[in-house]
Amino acid sequence: MTYQISATKLQAYNRCPYAYYLRYERRVVASEFFGSPTLGTALHQTLAQFHWDWHYQAPLPDLQWIHYCWRQHSSGLSNNQILEGMEILEKYYRTFIANQVAMNPPLAVEGKIQGYLQAENLEFMIVGRYDRIDFLPDGLELIDYKSSRERKLPDSSEIDVQIGLYYLALEQTYRQSLKYLSLLFLRSGEKIRFKATRDHQERVQTMISNLAVRLRHNRGWEPTPGKQCDRCTFARYCPAVTANPVPVPETQTKPQLQLALNLA
Ligand code: SF4
Structure with missing residues (x-):
């Protein structure tokens, strides 16, 4: 049995092992609020079709092609959302497509990332998702579309974890190195590129080894x-920030003792 690790999980571990333990090992439910993902999902699906289904027999698609793709994915939205989405996509077209000599086909769109890593005799399965992967002359660029209103860059430590993990997984899948992780902010038309290096991968490997030690011994x-x-x-359970923390509730899932089965 493998232990699943994703960028979200490893970022949480990197922020605080105790919060990680409560959330993923003890399965204490965190109260979080999520906004409606409907418009964002429709935009992501439209861009996937826009890049993947274009016939590539002409250098560039015209604006009609993005309108056509939007109609395929916007049927469940309100009129305001349809107009808002159209505006966002036209901006995308003007900023990232119309000024190019030619649009190149992507390597993949809207896919799953998967990779494996052994650490401390435990097997980890790396999982994740990407919006688009492009070929560059010297490697790969992973593109993550951001559709939220707030243009907020993740902390550099969070980006570093994501890059390192994807570097590892993409090298296994495509035998090519990740060169850039790019965040593409659809509403502002900005693209922020982060350079990926083997150093990112090595740091993530060290982080996963540390996590493996904690998982094996269930302490630390x-x-x-x-x-x-x-x-x-989880602040109310946390002795570091609360004078009288409440006891951690009993949860249905035990700490992952089954990991011991993976030991040599
Ligand atoms: S409140 Fe406690 S558990 Fe939460 S991040 Fe801070 S130290 Fe970690």
């Missing part, structure tokens, strides 16, 4: 206070 989940505590949904 110390709270690590920091700026993330302000938004931590």
Whole structure:
């Protein structure tokens, strides 16, 4: 049995092992609120079709092609959302497509990332999703579309974890190195590129080895206070920030003792 690890999980571990332990090992439910993903999903699907289904027999698609793709994916939206989405996509077209000499076919769109890693005799399965992967002359560029209103860059430590994990997984799948992770903000028409290096991969491997030691021995989940505590949904259980923390509730899932089965 393998232990699933994703960028979201490893970022959580990197922020605070105790919060990670409560959330993923003890399965304590965190109260979080999510906005409606409907418009974002429709935009992602439209861009996937726009890049993947274009016939590539002409250098560039025209604006009609993005309108056509939008009609395929916007049927369940309100009129306001349809207009808003159209505006966002036209901006995308003007900013990233119309000024190119030619549009190149992507390597893949809207796919799953999967890879494997052994650490401390445990097998980890890396999982994740991407919006688009493009070929570059010297490697791969992973593109992540961002459709939220707030243009907020993740902390550099979070980006580094994501790059390192994807570097590892993409090299296994495509035998090519990840050169850039790019965040493409659809509403502002900005593309922010982060350079990927083998160093990112090595740091993530070290992080996963540390996590493996904790998983094997089920100890060492110390709270690590920091700026993330302000938004931590486990603060009431946490002795580092609460004078009288409430007991961690009994949960249905035990700490992952089955990991011992993976040991040599
Ligand atoms: S409050 Fe801070 S130290 Fe405590 S679990 Fe949350 S992130 Fe970790």
